[in-house]
Amino acid sequence: MEFNQSALNTNKIETEKNAKEVWKECLSIIKDNVPYITYNTWFLPIKPFELENNTLKIFVPNNFFIEWIEEHYNTLINRTVNQVLGAEGKLVYIVYEENYPFEESTAPAKEEKQKPVVLEKKKNEFESFLNPRYTFENFIKGEGNQLARAAALAIADNPGQTSFNPLFIYGGVGLGKTHLMHAIGNKILEKDSSKKVIYLSSDAFTVEFVEAIQSDRVNEFSAFYKSMDTLIIDDIQFLVGKEKTLDLFFQIFNTLHQSGKQIVLSSDKPPKELKGLNERLISRFSWGLTADIQPPDFETRVAILKNKSESFGLELSNEIYEYIAHNITSNIRELEGCLIKILATSSLSSKEIDFALVKKIVKEVSTNKQVSISIDYITKVVCDYFKVDENKVREKNRKKEIVLARQIAMYLSKILTKSSLKTIGLHFGGRDHSTVIHAFNTMEQMLEKDSNVKEIIENLKNKIEMSVV
Ligand code: ADP
Numbered sequence: 339m340e341f342n343q344s345a346l347n348t349n350k351i352e353t354e355k356n357a358k359e360v361w362k363e364c365l366s367i368i369k370d371n372v373p374y375i376t377y378n379t380w381f382l383p384i385k386p387f388e389l390e391n392n393t394l395k396i397f398v399p400n401n402f403f404i405e406w407i408e409e410h411y412n413t414l415i416n417r418t419v420n421q422v423l424g425a426e427g428k429l430v431y432i433v434y435e436e437n438y439p440f441e442e443s444t445a446p447a448k449e450e451k452q453k454p455v456v457l458e459k460k461k462n463e464f465e466s467f468l469n470p471r472y473t474f475e476n477f478i479k480g481e482g483n484q485l486a487r488a489a490a491l492a493i494a495d496n497p498g499q500t501s502f503n504p505l506f507i508y509g510g511v512g513l514g515k516t517h518l519m520h521a522i523g524n525k526i527l528e529k530d531s532s533k534k535v536i537y538l539s540s541d542a543f544t545v546e547f548v549e550a551i552q553s554d555r556v557n558e559f560s561a562f563y564k565s566m567d568t569l570i571i572d573d574i575q576f577l578v579g580k581e582k583t584l585d586l587f588f589q590i591f592n593t594l595h596q597s598g599k600q601i602v603l604s605s606d607k608p609p610k611e612l613k614g615l616n617e618r619l620i621s622r623f624s625w626g627l628t629a630d631i632q633p634p635d636f637e638t639r640v641a642i643l644k645n646k647s648e649s650f651g652l653e654l655s656n657e658i659y660e661y662i663a664h665n666i667t668s669n670i671r672e673l674e675g676c677l678i679k680i681l682a683t684s685s686l687s688s689k690e691i692d693f694a695l696v697k698k699i700v701k702e703v704s705t706n707k708q709v710s711i712s713i714d715y716i717t718k719v720v721c722d723y724f725k726v727d728e729n730k731v732r733e734k735n736r737k738k739e740i741v742l743a744r745q746i747a748m749y750l751s752k753i754l755t756k757s758s759l760k761t762i763g764l765h766f767g768g769r770d771h772s773t774v775i776h777a778f779n780t781m782e783q784m785l786e787k788d789s790n791v792k793e794i795i796e797n798l799k800n801k802i803e804m805s806v807v
Pocket residue numbers: 472476477478479480483509510511512513514515516517518642670671674
């Protein structure tokens with residue numbers, strides 16, 4: 339059978355239109371049946387995808403949306419779909435974080451801001467792993483990020499052609515490093531979709547490399563990365579101590595740099611403070627531009643809050659923005675976390691957002707809490723407790739108290755994070771997953787036999803869990 343591309347395209351447009359109409363009808367019913375803020379927060383960000391027979395497929399921003407909607411509005415949704423599509427009507431959710439169907443960067447919340455769903459696959463035959471929601475447009479400029487942002491913009495306009503190669507961005511957690519890196523990649527592809535741009539975390543790079551070694555595909559792995567036009571690697575502090583990975587990274591770096599290809603790196607510290615990193619790499623990292631990101635000042639925090647709530651289709655009073663910005667100062671992820679919590683709480687109780695509610699939530703969020711538990715944070719808490727150096731638990735150190743701290747940290751990482759054994763092993767100096775299993779089993783046995791250890795672990799676990807928003 340002959341494949342008729344244009345006929346296929348026309349069909350697609352037809353179904354898209356239908357899906358849109360159907361969803362629009364659903365929305366108009368939903369709108370009349372839920373509080374305004376609920377409608378804005380939970381229903382507007384949903385986008386119709388396609389209509390297949392009587393099944394309407396819709397895109398939602400994440401799994402949390404699905405859970406929330408099903409828990410609170412299952413009946414309404416089902417009733418609405420049946421009303422619009424008939425008794426056979428069904429709804430299927432698709433998470434768009436993983437499917438990136440939008441041209442636009444953020445989940446568009448306002449009707450007039452919506453752009454059509456773009457379903458065509460990128461021209462690139464490989465996955466760039468770029469999140470389209472992180473763009474320059476929604477990256478708020480402030481004193482703390484001025485240099486990094488300006489450099490990022492410059493290289494996005496002329497990748498490989500400025501003296502900012504590599505661009506090395508460093509700064510604390512939640513200050514916008516990852517956002518900027520994605521923005522660079524997105525902008526490069528926006529201008530020229532044939533460019534080979536790839537974003538990956540250091541962990542992903544290491545895991546892939548280890549797999550390449552195991553399957554005897556190191557050459558292929560290295561050739562792949564050497565063929566990129568722009569290579570973006572996040573959080574390279576996690577490569578420290580992984581000698582083989584660093585060696586190969588060094589080669590890839592040289593090849594790309596010599597052929598005028600752009601490299602973008604990030605870390606929590608400047609290159610020279612990455613202890614354990616080879617001198618030759620440190621000096622290469624300093625070839626281009628090293629730009630730091632500092633915590634945002636008050637005005638920037640307010641601007642970020644305004645921008646973010648606008649993207650939810652919501653406006654709060656200046657008083658509220660300023661109150662949040664005064665009380666949450668350390669990182670932007672926390673600011674966002676606070677805002678989302680305010681939105682979620684108020685839409686759950688269908689209450690207007692008032693000052694008392696904001697105060698209550700800010701209080702919960704502001705005490706230096708983090709959004710999710712990381713292996714690094716667990717390691718820090720455990721090492722603080724045992725008063726041992728964090729680096730020691732990552733190195734090959736067999737001292738009794740170090741081994742115990744390491745095993746407890748591995749055990750807690752296993753039960754408190756969703757990380758795989760492999761990832762946990764990697765965070766502890768590139769240890770094998772069987773070492774993590776061993777640590778886990780050892781701790782389970784100790785927990786049964788030794789009430790002291792049990793108490794220590796309980797305390798540590800509480801401490802770590804309490805840190806989460
Ligand atoms: P990092 O990689 O430095 O830990 P991220 O890039 O993950 O931080 O940023 C954390 C969150 O804060 C992200 O959701 C990001 O979009 C947001 N964010 C950070 N900086 C800004 C900014 N200047 N403007 C708007 N949002 C920002």
